[in-house]
Amino acid sequence: MNDAAFIRLSGVSKTYGRGQAAFQALKGIDLSVAAGDFVAIMGPSGSGKSTTMNILGCLDTPTSGSYRFQGVQVEQLSRKQRTVLRRHYLGFVFQGFNLLARTTALENIELPLIYRHEAAPKRHATARAALELVGLKGWEHHNPTELSGGQQQRVAIARAIVTRPAVLLADEPTGNLDTRTSREIMDLITGFNREQGITVLMVTHEADIAAYAKRIIRFTDGRVDSDRRNGEEA
DSSP: OOTTOSEEEEEEEEEESOGGGOEEEEEEEEEEEOTTOEEEEEOOTTSSHHHHHHHHTTSSOOSEEEEEETTEEGGGSOHHHHHHHHHHHEEEEETTOOOOTTSOHHHHHHHHHHHTTOOHHHHHHHHHHHHHHTTOTTOTTOOGGGSOHHHHHHHHHHHHHTTOOSEEEEESTTTTSOHHHHHHHHHHHHHHHHHHOOEEEEEOSOHHHHTTSSEEEEEETTEEEEEEETTSOO
16 A cells, blocks of 8 residues: 555454454455545445444544554544544534534534634634535524525535535435435535545445445445445446
8 A cells, every 4th residue: 555645544453342242343454545535435234334434533443453644643642632633634424414403504514613712703704605615605594403404414514624624524425315415415525525625535325426436445344345446347
């Protein structure tokens, strides 16, 4: 693998539990991602894709092996240092939107900026700009119960990109959406990858959603089963 890779997993294993109850979710994963890539991660339930995303998102650490992010060995960072890395370099989009119910769209988007202690005037302006980027200008003061599923996911994407992250991690971002809305959301994510150079790592079960990616990695039983550029023969 290329040591200059933007993201690199080397021999990463993850075991949960101990003794007879131990479960090895990952079995020596080797994976390299270049800056600006768009990777779809696929595989059946229990194949290790979500565990891999948690490690990549600094939400979990490997039992063994190495995770390097821009040359930094992440598993050797303290919990506080990993939190700083998340806040400054990573954005997250989830299937369930994960918006605060009694909070306006604008306030939801501002949350990552609050964690970074940005002053209120700058925070408001940056969040408004992010909301406009996802096509929801004028919806600043609506709370999630007043928004459609697609609009809620747009707010979630705006929240994810408001800090201008280097990497966007998307876990089944269209799982709760209809076909037309799914296409709109994927067009948004593709646009951020193409126009802003944001590296995208996306878990999906759907082949038509994976088709938006530049590269498809398939997991089986805790291992990488295949890794190909989109359009290549499997």
